Amino acid sequence: MSSEPVAPFDPSKPNIARAYDFILGGKDNFAADREVASKILEAYPLTGVLVRESRSFLIRAVDYVSRQGVTQFIDVGSGLPTSPNTHEVAYEADPDACVVYVDNDPVVIAHARALLAADGCVAVAPGDVHDPEAILASVRKTGVVDLDKPVCVILAMLLHFLDPAEAANRTAAFVHAIAPGSYMIMSVGVNNNDPELGARFAAAYTAAPLYLHKHDDVAGYFAGLEIVEPGLTEARFWRSPSPPPAESRPADIVAGVGRKPLLPSVS
Secondary structure (H helix, E strand, C coil): CCCCCCCCCCCCCCCHHHHHHHHCCCCCCCHHHHHHHHHHHHHCCCHHHHHHHHHHHHHHHHHHHHCCCCCEEEEECCCCCCCCCHHHHHHHHCCCCEEEEEECCHHHHHHHHHHHCCCCCEEEEECCCCCHHHHHHHHHHHCCCCCCCCCEEEEECCHHHCCHHHHHHHHHHHHHHCCCCCEEEEEEEEECCCCCHHHHHHHHCCCCCCCCECHHHHHHCCCCCEECCCCCEECCCCCCCCCCCCCCCCEEEEEEEEECCCCCCCC
């Protein structure tokens, strides 16, 4: 584990990782984070449900990828540790699995380093989804993941902090960089034709731009990947053993898992 000093931070400025922590019932948050979380819940009361559904999707998706033989994970924008964490799920399939958690928030990095230091093949690296190349360089420095072999890149509840054009560019950069046979897990907030909802979210979350994407936008982020069954769907339905009722929602989380095709064999 790195012993690098943690960058200073301002607890009066809200952060979405800590706001999510509050929504999930955690204690690693500050008053500013709780205030923003409350505003988001007021703007769209189903937000708490969506966050929990996305978390459940992530657990199922990591389990699925692990059982396809992939043992390396890069969890981008991982947020504060919340059990079961990615490495805990991966270990169920293979105790030798390795995970690098990546985040740009110093509080997240500090907590992750403190809580996960003894958890086997786990590392924490600084990085921002706006710069995939820097993330992958940071991951390489940990020595935990071999990027020349198949990995799984996780972009869960993250891409809606980028506009659709940038989200497409950043996911394409990851797809280009990872080895054939690698996977990507994504979940993204979408707007189901409610023109006022995006404005309410933007007004509620003032710490950074927030965008509700369209289903077709998210489908485009899987370009270059073979999307696995059941395809791109709401997080609550993705391989769920007991899917909830299919009621219509003004906004939802859509999710999917894609695999980078293997190179053709040379005879």
